[in-house]
Amino acid sequence: REEVKMTDNAVFSQNKVLTIDTMNPNVKNVEYAVRGPIVQRAVQIEKELREGMKKPFTEVIKANIGDAHAMGQQPITFFRQVLALCSYPELLKDNMFPEDAKSRARRILQACGGSSLGAYSASQGIDCVRQDVARYIERRDGGVPCDPDNVYLTSGASDGIVTMLKLLVCGEGASKTGVMISIPQYPLYSAALAELGAVQVNYYLNEEKCWSMDLSELERSLAEARKHCNPKVLCIINPGNPTGQVQSRQCIEDVIRFAAKEHLFLMADEVYQDNVYAEGCQFHSFKKVLFELGPQYSNTVELVSFHSTSKCYMGECGFRGGYMEVINMDPEVKAQLIKLVSVRLCPAVPGQALMDMVVNSPQPGEPSYTTFMKERTATLSLLAEKAKLTEEMLNTVPGITCNPVQGAMYSFPNISLPQKAIKEAKALGQAPDMFYCMKMLEETGICLVPGSGFGQKDGTYHFRMTILPPTDKLKLLLAKVKEFHQKFTRQYS
Amino acid sequence: REEVKMTDNAVFSQNKVLTIDTMNPNVKNVEYAVRGPIVQRAVQIEKELREGMKKPFTEVIKANIGDAHAMGQQPITFFRQVLALCSYPELLKDNMFPEDAKSRARRILQACGGSSLGAYSASQGIDCVRQDVARYIERRDGGVPCDPDNVYLTSGASDGIVTMLKLLVCGEGASKTGVMISIPQYPLYSAALAELGAVQVNYYLNEEKCWSMDLSELERSLAEARKHCNPKVLCIINPGNPTGQVQSRQCIEDVIRFAAKEHLFLMADEVYQDNVYAEGCQFHSFKKVLFELGPQYSNTVELVSFHSTSKCYMGECGFRGGYMEVINMDPEVKAQLIKLVSVRLCPAVPGQALMDMVVNSPQPGEPSYTTFMKERTATLSLLAEKAKLTEEMLNTVPGITCNPVQGAMYSFPNISLPQKAIKEAKALGQAPDMFYCMKMLEETGICLVPGSGFGQKDGTYHFRMTILPPTDKLKLLLAKVKEFHQKFTRQYS
Ligand SMILES: Cc1ncc(COP(=O)(O)O)c(C=O)c1O
Ligand SMILES: Cc1ncc(COP(=O)(O)O)c(C=O)c1O
Numbered sequence: 001r002e003e004v005k006m007t008d009n010a011v012f013s014q015n016k017v018l019t020i021d022t023m024n025p026n027v028k029n030v031e032y033a034v035r036g037p038i039v040q041r042a043v044q045i046e047k048e049l050r051e052g053m054k055k056p057f058t059e060v061i062k063a064n065i066g067d068a069h070a071m072g073q074q075p076i077t078f079f080r081q082v083l084a085l086c087s088y089p090e091l092l093k094d095n096m097f098p099e100d101a102k103s104r105a106r107r108i109l110q111a112c113g114g115s116s117l118g119a120y121s122a123s124q125g126i127d128c129v130r131q132d133v134a135r136y137i138e139r140r141d142g143g144v145p146c147d148p149d150n151v152y153l154t155s156g157a158s159d160g161i162v163t164m165l166k167l168l169v170c171g172e173g174a175s176k177t178g179v180m181i182s183i184p185q186y187p188l189y190s191a192a193l194a195e196l197g198a199v200q201v202n203y204y205l206n207e208e209k210c211w212s213m214d215l216s217e218l219e220r221s222l223a224e225a226r227k228h229c230n231p232k233v234l235c236i237i238n239p240g241n242p243t244g245q246v247q248s249r250q251c252i253e254d255v256i257r258f259a260a261k262e263h264l265f266l267m268a269d270e271v272y273q274d275n276v277y278a279e280g281c282q283f284h285s286f287k288k289v290l291f292e293l294g295p296q297y298s299n300t301v302e303l304v305s306f307h308s309t310s311k312c313y314m315g316e317c318g319f320r321g322g323y324m325e326v327i328n329m330d331p332e333v334k335a336q337l338i339k340l341v342s343v344r345l346c347p348a349v350p351g352q353a354l355m356d357m358v359v360n361s362p363q364p365g366e367p368s369y370t371t372f373m374k375e376r377t378a379t380l381s382l383l384a385e386k387a388k389l390t391e392e393m394l395n396t397v398p399g400i401t402c403n404p405v406q407g408a409m410y411s412f413p414n415i416s417l418p419q420k421a422i423k424e425a426k427a428l429g430q431a432p433d434m435f436y437c438m439k440m441l442e443e444t445g446i447c448l449v450p451g452s453g454f455g456q457k458d459g460t461y462h463f464r465m466t467i468l469p470p471t472d473k474l475k476l477l478l479a480k481v482k483e484f485h486q487k488f489t490r491q492y493s
Numbered sequence: 494r495e496e497v498k499m500t501d502n503a504v505f506s507q508n509k510v511l512t513i514d515t516m517n518p519n520v521k522n523v524e525y526a527v528r529g530p531i532v533q534r535a536v537q538i539e540k541e542l543r544e545g546m547k548k549p550f551t552e553v554i555k556a557n558i559g560d561a562h563a564m565g566q567q568p569i570t571f572f573r574q575v576l577a578l579c580s581y582p583e584l585l586k587d588n589m590f591p592e593d594a595k596s597r598a599r600r601i602l603q604a605c606g607g608s609s610l611g612a613y614s615a616s617q618g619i620d621c622v623r624q625d626v627a628r629y630i631e632r633r634d635g636g637v638p639c640d641p642d643n644v645y646l647t648s649g650a651s652d653g654i655v656t657m658l659k660l661l662v663c664g665e666g667a668s669k670t671g672v673m674i675s676i677p678q679y680p681l682y683s684a685a686l687a688e689l690g691a692v693q694v695n696y697y698l699n700e701e702k703c704w705s706m707d708l709s710e711l712e713r714s715l716a717e718a719r720k721h722c723n724p725k726v727l728c729i730i731n732p733g734n735p736t737g738q739v740q741s742r743q744c745i746e747d748v749i750r751f752a753a754k755e756h757l758f759l760m761a762d763e764v765y766q767d768n769v770y771a772e773g774c775q776f777h778s779f780k781k782v783l784f785e786l787g788p789q790y791s792n793t794v795e796l797v798s799f800h801s802t803s804k805c806y807m808g809e810c811g812f813r814g815g816y817m818e819v820i821n822m823d824p825e826v827k828a829q830l831i832k833l834v835s836v837r838l839c840p841a842v843p844g845q846a847l848m849d850m851v852v853n854s855p856q857p858g859e860p861s862y863t864t865f866m867k868e869r870t871a872t873l874s875l876l877a878e879k880a881k882l883t884e885e886m887l888n889t890v891p892g893i894t895c896n897p898v899q900g901a902m903y904s905f906p907n908i909s910l911p912q913k914a915i916k917e918a919k920a921l922g923q924a925p926d927m928f929y930c931m932k933m934l935e936e937t938g939i940c941l942v943p944g945s946g947f948g949q950k951d952g953t954y955h956f957r958m959t960i961l962p963p964t965d966k967l968k969l970l971l972a973k974v975k976e977f978h979q980k981f982t983r984q985y986s
Contacts, residue, residue: 017725017758017795020825024663032835067613070606084581087843088573094589113563118809120560155648155813158837166688170517191836195659232510265510302510316611318842320648332513342525343684344651348841349811350580 029194031453032187038437039064042447057445061477063465064447066241066409068315071468076314076375078368079357082108086117086353098367104360108353117349123342125153125323126349129356133323136359140273141288150326152337153355155347156317157271157308160324162192164267164304167337168233169198178231180221182213184412184454184462186241186269199229204457207414210403211245215254222262234264239272239283239407242454242464244387246281246406252289259301266303271322274312277384278406287327303327309354311409313379321351321358383409386467386474393478397485409468412451415461415485418492433461436488443487444480522687524946525680531930532557535940550938554970556958557940559734559902561808564961569807569868571861572850575601579610579846593859601846610842616835618646618816619842622849626816629852633766634781643819645830646848648840649810650764650801653817655685657760657797660830661726662691671724673714675706677905677947677955679734679762692722697950700907703896704738708747715755727757732765732776732900735947735957737880739774739899745782752794759796764815767805770877771899780820796820802847804902806872814844814851876902879960879967886971890978902961905944908954908978914985926954929981937973 020028039062046060062070069075078101085091085105092102111128113119124130130153134146154160169177178199181189193200203221205211213236225231236255238247247255259266268286276283287305291298309321326334361376362368387405394402394413402413417432425435431452440446451462469477513521532555539553555563562568571594578584578598585595604621606612617623623646627639647653662670671692674682686693696714698704706729718724729748731740740748752759761779769776780798784791802814819827839845854869855861880898887895887906895906910925918928924945933939944955962970 016821016823016826017756018661018826019823020829022663022725023660023826023829026663027660027829027833030832030836032832065613067606068611069609070612072607075609075611080581084577084584087580088577091577096587112811113560114565116562116568116811118561118568118807118811119563120558120803120810155841156838162837167516167520168511170515170519188836195833195836232515263510310613314611317613317838318605318609318611320839320841328509330509330512333509333511333516336513336516336520339523339525340520340688343523343681343688344655345649345810346813348648348813348844350843351841 026195026197030191031194032191036449036453038434038441038447038449041438042441045441045445055445056443060441060445060447061469061473062447063469063477064449066311066466066468067317068311068409068468069317071466072470073315073379073468074375075316076357076372078362078372079314079316079354081368082357083350083353086350089115100362100366100368104357108356112349117353119349121153121346121349121352123344123346124338125151125347126352126356129153129352129359130323132356132360133325137285137287137325141285141291144288144291146325150329152324152326152341153347153352154306154322154324155320155351156310157269157306157322157324158188159320159347160304160306160322161188161267161269163337163341164324165192165196165198165233167333167340168265169193169196171230174228174230176229177233178225178229179233179235180218180225180231180264181235182237182240184242184451184456185235186237187453189235190455199225199231201225201229201231202455205240205243205245207403207457207460210406211240211243211412213247213251213255215258218255218258232263232265233267234259235267235269236286237269238286239275241272241408242410242412242449242451244403244405244408244410244412246276246278246283249282249284249289252284252286253293256286256290256293256297256301260297266301268303268305270305271308271311272408273307274380275383275409276407277387278404281406283407287325290327298327300328302329304329309351309358312358313376314354314358315379316354319351319354320348321355322347323355382471383467386471387411389471389474390465390467390478393475393482397482399489400481400485405467409466410464411467412454412462412464415463416489417461418489421488421492424492433463436461437463439488440481440484444484446477446480446484519688519690523684524687525684529942529946531927531934531940531942534931535934538934538938548938549936553934553938553940554962554966555940556962556970557942559804559959559961560810561804561902561961562810564959565963566808566872566961567868568809569850569865571855571865572807572809572847574861575850576843576846579843582608591860593855593861597850597853601849605842610846612842614646614839614842614845616837616839617831618644618840619845619849622646622845622852623816625849625853626818630778630780630818634778634784637781637784639818643822645817645819645834646840646845647799647815647817648813648844649803650762650799650815650817651681652813652840653797653799653815654681654760654762656830656834657817658685658689658691658726660826660833661758662686662689664723667721667723669722670726671718671722672726672728673711673718673724673757674728675730675733675736677735677944677949677957678728679730680946682728683948692718692724694718694722694724695948698733698736698738700896700950700953703899704733704736704905706740706744706748708751711748711751725756725758726760727752728760728762729779730762731779732768734765734901735903735905735942737896737898737901737903737905739769739771739776742775742777742782745777745779746786749779749783749786749790749794753790759794761796761798763798764801764804765901766800767873768876768902769900770880771897774899776900780818783820791820793821795822797822802844802851805851806869807847807851808872809847812844812847813841814848815840816848875964876960879964880904882964882967883958883960883971886968886975890975892982893974893978898960902959903957904960905947905955905957908956909982910954911982911985914981917985926956929954930956932981933974933977937977939970939973939977
């Protein structure tokens with residue numbers, strides 16, 4: 001530390017206390033592609049366009065993040081009515097809102113301290129919301145029982161995932177906790193593991209089989225990991241991000257048997273549970289399959305499942321609503337979990353209210369039911385159309401191969417890149433698909449995320465694009481991708 | 494790991510993957526008194542009362558947490574109108590809302606993706622909200638400039654505090670980061686440090702001098718800490734929780750000079766900046782004083798200041814709104830900070846909107862101004878009255894000594910406990926003031942937090958009580974505390 005004497009004789013350091021060299025190295029290791037350099041450049045380009053800079057395009061089309069409302073999807077009317085009523089309860093006196101919206105709002109307010117969204121809730125979440133979540137899970141899973149005590153409301157699924165990993169990760173050296181994650185993955189996982197200093201254990205999804213999970217690959221990955229760390233956790237995303245696959249019941253069964261046999265804690269990220277489009281595909285919750293395997297499984301295998309208000313037909317990302325359900329968690333650990341979530345006081349209460357409406361939506365006979373169902377169905381049908389459109393259009397491009405978008409909100413096509421492009425990228429110290437996506441952004445205004453941000457088999461290249469832009473924009477985007485890819489291929493051949 | 498063969502030949506472990514012995518030991522070390530055993534018992538007692546169990550009281554009075562709305566404080570009408578408008582923009586067409594509420598709502602919605610609170614915002618927070626925060630800080634600090642790039646919106650102040658500590662903490666053994674915190678402290682700090690595995694370095698506030706900070710005590714504490722860790726950070730809470738003191742300008746100046754001299758990063762928790770009641774006391778922001786000390790300080794000392802929607806006259810805890818401003822942060826570290834906050838996508842957008850209204854409240858001439866000022870002033874005057882009432886009533890009890898509640902929302906009186914009570918508590922393995930508070934809860938229904946949850950000088954005992962209950966309840970509570978204390982003292986003498 002260098003020092004200088006100042007005029008008043010105090011000593012001032014020339015160096016900062018907090019620098020890139022003195023900061024937490026785990027934080028330095030974190031990477032988060034979904035909001036990485038491509039997105040930062042996209043924001044910059046938008047500014048340049050506004051300032052009148054000339055570009056070969058007039059607008060940036062963002063297909064980098066699963067942010068439905070930002071792409072023009074409309075919120076569910078009923079949800080927003082209830083939120084307005086809860087925010088400003090004077091509106092309860094008005095006649096402009098349907099009775100079911102009013103009664104939902106009254107019920108939530110009664111469960112809040114001082115009948116206000118502005119009071120801290122219980123750290124685990126508002127009691128009646130957790131009860132509604134439990135009943136929702138029971139309905140969803142054909143009657144498999146759910147105890148509200150096992151339900152924790154969270155600030156989006158992100159919060160729940162990070163909290164669970166925080167509980168699970170410990171040890172140093174060869175006994176450091178290993179966490180198995182799919183490759184490609186949603187980069188929250190790798191980021192959280194880097195931050196916690198845990199060992200990321202990769203298992204590869206099978207691109208040839210529509211990004212399914214292979215038991216043999218799980219076995220390979222686990223055996224490999226056991227040589228240098230203590231693998232304790234297996235994370236699954238279903239329906240998949242970035243890959244858009246929907247797992248078969250058989251596959252889920254295999255994964256559960258594997259976890260039981262290998263003594264692994266299961267983390268099932270099921271935030272896309274309503275986003276299933278492909279014929280023959282269906283969402284099976286890990287919990288339901290676990291219980292169908294019989295008590296020797298359902299009484300032993302430790303499982304946590306995550307859900308969120310951000311995806312499905314709601315797309316309410318900004319409210320940061322979510323829940324997790326824990327199964328077979330040790331009661332002492334549960335007490336620790338409750339203590340841990342207490343430190344941050346509580347998840348945002350409007351997000352909890354929104355989660356309640358998702359799990360306790362208008363029922364047949366209630367005044368808002370018809371509109372609710374119309375809006376829900378319209379959004380999901382449109383997503384299904386766009387999933388199909390995206391797959392079909394991408395597969396018309398020579399050098400791009402795209403698996404069916406069975407579910408979720410993304411396609412993750414394989415792109416062939418010419419050797420010359422790969423070389424040029426490497427010379428620049430860039431991942432080849434980053435080089436490709438950056439060029440696409442500069443030339444077309446289209447903002448995608450390179451596959452390298454999610455992980456992929458060595459020597460393969462991908463990008464992730466959401467299916468969320470409005471249909472006309474999506475078509476434009478896909479046409480531009482096609483044109484760009486062909487031009488890029490010619491240029492580097 | 495014990496194993497058993499089951500009928501279907503699969504192998505099932507008898508042991509759980511995640512147990513109290515295999516979980517993250519740092520999490521195990523976390524303590525959080527504000528929602529600890531006393532509060533859990535209070536919730537249980539409320540249930541017992543509802544179920545008709547006979548008790549020497551008919552209701553639990555909670556004075557354990559700074560949760561204003563839960564204690565009956567009403568939200569600011571204007572804030573809630575804007576939130577309702579943002580939640581359900583159809584209301585913009587209605588004539589029931591004042592024009593200034595509508596224009597605020599329009600401005601916020603325009604800054605949201607797809608004009609919806611349901612879109613993710615930028616991870617650092619919505620641009621226009623950060624600009625409004627910057628202008629608010631400039632007004633507050635008499636024109637000291639504030640760059641919106643230095644402002645980060647957070648999920649309550651808690652989130653910002655934890656994030657900053659996460660950046661700062663690293664190292665092992667003697668080079669592990671030490672973080673200086675006041676004793677008594679707000680237990681978020683000790684909890685976050687335990688979770689991060691950092692070294693908590695205690696400096697004691699001077700109870701005799703109205704809980705002020707002593708330079709000599711800071712020096713003692715730092716010298717002590719340097720023997721076994723690497724102290725890099727100094728945290729200050731002003732106005733104080735749990736102690737209710739408001740720091741003098743001189744004291745703040747001394748602390749800044751100390752931090753400059755000793756090369757410490759300053760964290761100023763200023764969430765109670767509007768909660769100043771005592772005559773002669775005034776809130777001075779660390780930033781303002783820093784800039785008044787001249788460029789050799791304002792260009793070098795690293796400072797972060799936290800604010801929140803949860804306290805002051807708003808009391809909007811449930812929305813989890815907040816911001817932090819960083820001063821003199823290394824640009825490379827800033828990039829790391831932005832990356833880190835990106836992982837969790839963004840703070841809840843309704844909380845960001847609420848933060849905006851706090852920093853951009855109705856102005857003279859706008860239709861909502863008069864009502865806003867009336868509501869704000871009424872709340873703050875009432876708090877000032879209750880601060881005075883609490884101090885005066887507590888000081889009438891022999892064996893209780895209470896410093897003036899100059900600011901914030903708490904008193905932290907010193908209680909003399911008879912030796913016999915101390916012995917009995919220790920025999921039960923309880924902190925003596927925990928024993929006292931638990932007994933008070935069981936006998937009177939009053940829920941306070943023992944001083945041991947915040948830290949205190951060895952051999953001294955305290956409790957923290959909020960001044961938030963409605964005046965009549967607060968009077969009842971104080972009378973019951975008096976009666977209980979006298980009875981308890983007789984019983985154990
Ligand atoms: C698989 C998956 N899990 C979790 C999340 C986190 O979402 P949120 O925190 O908004 O609920 C996302 C967001 O895109 C996701 O795709
Ligand atoms: C001193 C202090 N800092 C921070 C907080 C955290 O508040 P929030 O996260 O609700 O903004 C509190 C809450 O009581 C507090 O007293």
